[in-house]
Amino acid sequence: xxxxxxxxxxxxxxxxxxxxxxxxxxxxxxxxxxxxxxxxxxxxxxxxxxxxxxxxxxxxxxxxxxxxxxxxxxxxxxxxxxxxxxxxxxxxxxxxxxxxxxxxxxxxxxxxxxxxxxxxxxxxxxxxxxxxxxxxxxxxxxxxxxxxxxxxxxxxxxxxxxxxxxxxxxxxxxxxxxxxxxxxxxxxxxxxxxxxxxxxxxxxxxxxxxxxxxxxxxxxxxxxxxxxxxxxxxxxxxxxxxxxxxxxxxxxxxxxxxxxxxxxxxxxxxxxxxxxxxxxxxxxxxxxxxxxxxxxxxxxxxxxxxxxxxxxxxxxxxxxxxxxxxxxxxxxxxxxxxxxxxxxxxxxxxxxxxxxxxxxxxxxxxxxxxxxxxxxxxxxxxxxxxxxxxxxxxxxxxxxxxxxxxxxxxxxxxxxxxxxxxxxxxxxxxxxxxxxxxxxxxxxxxxxxxxxxxxxxxxxxxxxxxxxxxxxxxxxxxxxxxxxxxxxxxxxxxxxxxxxxxxxxxxxxxxxxxxxxxxxxxxxxxxxxxxxxxxxxxxxxxxxxxxxxxxxxxxxxxxxxxxxxxxxxxxxxxxxxxxxxxxxxxxxxxxxxxxxxxxxxxxxxxxxxxxxxxxxxxxxxxxxxxxxxxxxxxxxxxxxxxxxxxxxxxxxxxxxxxxxxxxxxxxxxxxxxxxxxxxxxxxxxxxxxxxxxxxxxxxxxxxxxxxxxxxxxxxxxxxxxxxxxxxxxxxxxxxxxxxxxxxxxxxxxxxxxxxxxxxxxxxxxxxxxxxxxxxxxx
Numbered sequence: 052x053x054x055x056x057x058x059x060x061x062x063x064x065x066x067x068x069x070x071x072x073x074x075x076x077x078x079x080x081x082x083x084x085x086x087x088x089x090x091x092x093x094x095x096x097x098x099x100x101x102x103x104x105x106x107x108x109x110x111x112x113x114x115x116x117x118x119x120x121x122x123x124x125x126x127x128x129x130x131x132x133x134x135x136x137x138x139x140x141x142x143x144x145x146x147x148x149x150x151x152x153x154x155x156x157x158x159x160x161x162x163x164x165x166x167x168x169x170x171x172x173x174x175x176x177x178x179x180x181x182x183x184x185x186x187x188x189x190x191x192x193x194x195x196x197x198x199x200x201x202x203x204x205x206x207x208x209x210x211x212x213x214x215x216x217x218x219x220x221x222x223x224x225x226x227x228x229x230x231x232x233x234x235x236x237x238x239x240x241x242x243x244x245x246x247x248x249x250x251x252x253x254x255x256x257x258x259x260x261x262x263x264x265x266x267x268x269x270x271x272x273x274x275x276x277x278x279x280x281x282x283x284x285x286x287x288x289x290x291x292x293x294x295x296x297x298x299x300x301x302x303x304x305x306x307x308x309x310x311x312x313x314x315x316x317x318x319x320x321x322x323x324x325x326x327x328x329x330x331x332x333x334x335x336x337x338x339x340x341x342x343x344x345x346x347x348x349x350x351x352x353x354x355x356x357x358x359x360x361x362x363x364x365x366x367x368x369x370x371x372x373x374x375x376x377x378x379x380x381x382x383x384x385x386x387x388x389x390x391x392x393x394x395x396x397x398x399x400x401x402x403x404x405x406x407x408x409x410x411x412x413x414x415x416x417x418x419x420x421x422x423x424x425x426x427x428x429x430x431x432x433x434x435x436x437x438x439x440x441x442x443x444x445x446x447x448x449x450x451x452x453x454x455x456x457x458x459x460x461x462x463x464x465x466x467x468x469x470x471x472x473x474x475x476x477x478x479x480x481x482x483x484x485x486x487x488x489x490x491x492x493x494x495x496x497x498x499x500x501x502x503x504x505x506x507x508x509x510x511x512x513x514x515x516x517x518x519x520x521x522x523x524x525x526x527x528x529x530x531x532x533x534x535x536x537x538x539x540x541x542x543x544x545x546x547x548x549x550x551x552x553x554x555x556x557x558x559x560x561x562x563x564x565x566x567x568x569x570x571x572x573x574x575x576x577x578x579x580x581x582x583x584x585x586x587x588x589x590x591x592x593x594x595x596x597x598x599x600x601x602x603x604x605x606x607x608x609x610x611x612x613x614x615x616x617x618x619x620x621x622x623x624x625x626x627x628x629x630x631x632x633x634x635x636x637x638x639x640x641x642x643x644x645x646x647x648x649x650x651x652x653x654x655x656x657x658x659x660x661x662x663x664x665x666x667x668x669x670x671x672x673x674x675x676x677x678x679x680x681x682x683x684x685x686x687x688x689x690x691x692x693x694x695x696x697x698x699x700x701x702x703x704x705x706x707x708x709x710x711x712x713x714x715x716x717x718x719x720x721x722x723x724x725x726x727x728x729x730x731x732x733x734x735x736x737x738x739x740x741x742x743x744x745x746x747x748x749x750x751x752x753x754x755x756x757x758x759x760x761x762x763x764x765x766x767x768x769x770x771x772x773x774x775x776x777x778x779x780x781x782x783x784x785x786x787x788x789x790x791x792x793x794x795x796x797x798x799x800x801x802x803x804x805x806x807x808x809x810x811x812x813x814x815x816x817x818x819x820x821x822x823x824x825x826x827x828x829x
Contacts, residue, residue: 087111089143092126092166095208103212110216118182118219119159122212130165130173140179158182160219162198174198185222187282189274193229193263194218224248225284226341229263230299239337242357246341249356256310257284257292258344262332264299271298275307285309295344297332304328306344314348321347327381339388346380355387370394375407377440377482386486389493397500399453400433403489405482409439421448436489443480445472445488460499463565467495470564487557495561498540502567508538526629533636535570535594537628539621551577555584562588572598572632574606574624583610585624597635602627 087107090100103122111119123143125131131139140161158180165173176194178186186194194215201214221227224244228235243260250258259279266274279285279294291310297303304325308314314321324347331340338355345354353372370390371383378386390401402424406412413420417437425435425448432451439445447468449457457464471488478484501507508527530537540558555575562571570589577583583606587598602624609623 087121089121089123092124094124094164094166099208102209106212106216110219116157118223119157120162120215120219121159122162122164122215125163125165126168127165128167130163130175133175133177136161136163136175136177137179140177144179156180160186162215172199172202174202184283187278189278189281190222197229197231225251225257226260226337227262229261232335234335235337236335243337243341246338246345246355246357250345253356254349255291256288256312258295258348259284259292260295260297260341260344262297262299266298266300271296271305275305279307279309293344293348295328295340297329299333302329302333304332304340312348324380336388338391339384342387343380343384346384350380351376354383355391370400370402372402372404374412375405377405377407378486379482382482382486386489389490393493393497394433396497397453398432400435401493402433402435404435404437405485406437406439408441409437410442417446418448421446425450436492438480438485438488440480440482440485443476445475445480463499463567464496466564466566467492467561470561491557491561494540494558495565498538498562499565502536502538502571508536526625530628530633533633535572535628535632535636537572537574537625539574539576539624541576551575551582551584555586559586559588570594572602572628574621576621583607583624591636591639593635593639594632597631601631 086104088095088100088104095103107120107122121143123139140159143161144159158178160182161177161179163175163177165175167173174195176186176191176198178191197218198211198214202208202211205211221229225247226240226243228240247258247260257279259282261274261278274296275294278296279292280290284294285292289310291312293309293312294307296305296307306321306325306328324343328340328343331343342355345352345356355370371378371387373383386403390403393399393401404424409417415423417439421435421437425433432453434447434449434453434457437446437448471492475484475488527537558575567588570587570591572585572587572594575584575586585598585603585606587595589595605627606624
């Protein structure tokens with residue numbers, strides 16, 4: 052019984068396992084991938100379809116859950132009415148494999164493409180649900196027109212897809228740019244949208260910008276009348292708001308204000324604003340334009356808002372604080388723009404605080420105030436200058452990396468600061484001189500930082516992209532290698548304050564105060580005034596003359612002949628420096644080398660001439676000495692003759708004997724006695740000489756014997772040293788054999804560079820006593 056039950060149980064288990072195996076092995080229906088393209092008519096080939104679906108998928112993933120975009124093709128005789136298209140979108144959204152919608156209320160943007168039987172292409176843009184709030188009929192009309200123009204001009208569906216994504220993104224936020232140009236920095240557009248977002252949070256109304264082109268007068272008036280309201284702006288606050296329209300075709304800006312916004316000033320102030328606004332937008336200076344309108348709408352507010360408000364609308368530090376309105380609107384906008392450009396390029400904060408009387412405005416000392424204020428700066432690297440107009444003084448506070456930079460370049464920067472401070476005192480700390488101080492200080496610091504960097508040439512703006520012009524960068528490097536650094540200063544921000552010539556003269560004085568030693572030639576590039584100027588800074592008089600007479604006229608001529616936006620003067624400047632200045636420097640270097648060679652040759656000739664002269668002088672001297680000796684000999688011979696006459700006995704070996712003979716004669720001795728005495732003395736002298744010779748011969752024998760013994764000792768010592776050396780070599784060979792046994796050839800050698808050991812000498816920036824370089828540049 053138990054056996055049957057056991058068998059039944061085992062059979063059941065086996066059957067269950069078999070069923071599970073079958074279920075696991077059974078094929079499942081694969082989920083279809085989500086698609087953002089429905090090509091009902093086969094308009095696209097496989098490669099185009101894959102590209103379109105991929106781009107739309109990526110766009111949605113980056114913006115989820117908003118801005119879902121689809122593309123659908125039709126083959127009707129004509130594009131369907133919008134109501135029929137809307138019903139069709141409801142059917143498509145409910146398909147499981149069509150798109151990926153987080154929530155239906157977010158809606159989507161559809162692009163319908165219809166190809167008629169005759170091959171005519173038509174397009175319709177249709178936003179659904181909440182997306183209808185982001186796209187007014189004006190926006191939809193522009194999108195359809197732009198997309199159709201793109202296809203007509205390119206016949207390329209890749210371009211149409213990219214244009215669709217661009218247009219979908221265009222209408223988000225409060226700064227709308229419909230212009231298609233690479234001259235507008237996308238980061239500036241994002242920054243403008245962010246700034247205008249803060250504006251609505253603080254002032255409770257929308258400030259909207261629209262940049263477009265090709266508007267007819269009637270459509271332009273229609274835009275000014277109701278674009279703002281049909282776009283849904285002001286729908287939540289009784290229509291209050293402001294709208295800036297710029298038509299690039301006529302390069303003109305317009306401002307419309309709706310509701311009960313109170314404006315200060317008169318019509319002249321508005322006219323000046325629109326003129327400045329038109330100029331800024333025609334040059335694509337986006338943030339400049341936004342700050343300008345904000346300052347017009349609120350002349351006393353702390354602007355820009357991006358730098359005065361954080362995410363919780365809590366006030367934080369600003370780049371310009373002018374509570375007494377000592378600067379006018381143009382100065383404020385320009386100073387803020389210069390400051391933000393500098394901060395963006397260098398990652399250093401720079402603040403300007405201006406008070407009519409710091410003593411009355413501050414409850415603590417300026418030093419303590421700045422120190423407390425600086426603690427709020429993100430990153431803590433930067434500088435604040437506080438100007439006290441009544442006290443006719445200013446205070447500078449710097450910290451972190453920028454403070455280190457100022458200290459490191461103290462010999463350069465301190466004279467500049469003193470020069471600027473002297474100018475402030477001379478002008479009585481007027482508002483204009485305070486603005487000028489900051490303008491020149493910012494530009495000089497920007498210039499100095501670029502000047503000190505290798506392969507950096509563009510200052511205060513970038514008139515062209517060097518990445519796209521490798522031949523230009525190559526020319527700039529060639530000039531730098533030749534000892535002449537060409538640099539470009541963009542003066543686009545200084546047109547409202549002073550003339551180009553005045554600004555350049557002042558900047559030239561600053562560079563002279565800095566006493567920069569390297570050779571520099573600078574192109575000052577003033578787009579708003581359609582002007583250019585070239586200045587040379589250095590000690591080369593020929594190069595200064597060449598710059599004044601040839602390089603600058605060529606650049607000015609190119610600027611006046613070409614479009615200011617075509618970078619013609621920039622290229623002319625670089626090419627003229629290369630073709631004119633570099634050959635001059637090369638000629639000077641060659642001439643200097645020749646002069647040096649000639650100097651060396653002249654020195655050698657002079658040396659040879661001197662040697663020849665010395666030889667001649669020596670010959671003269673020798674001849675003179677020879678003549679003198681001959682004369683002395685002659686005189687001596689004459690004297691000897693006289694002596695011979697007085698003393699006829701010439702055979703006497705010793706003059707003293709002659710003297711004795713003479714004395715003997717004088718004493719009355721006979722001649723025979725004198726002769727006998729002389730002979731006796733002679734024999735004694737000979738005997739004495741023979742005895743000395745014998746003594747000398749004995750000493751020579753002894754010395755020779757000692758020398759032989761010494762030589763023998765030296766030979767024996769050499770033999771001993773040879774034997775010792777051979778014994779050491781044998782020991783060394785034995786040691787090497789032992790070392791080869793203990794340390795094979797493939798072992799790591801700490802001194803071998805192939806084993807990744809590098810001595811500190813190979814890295815001169817690293818201190819062996821400070822491997823982390825903590826004390827570098829201190």
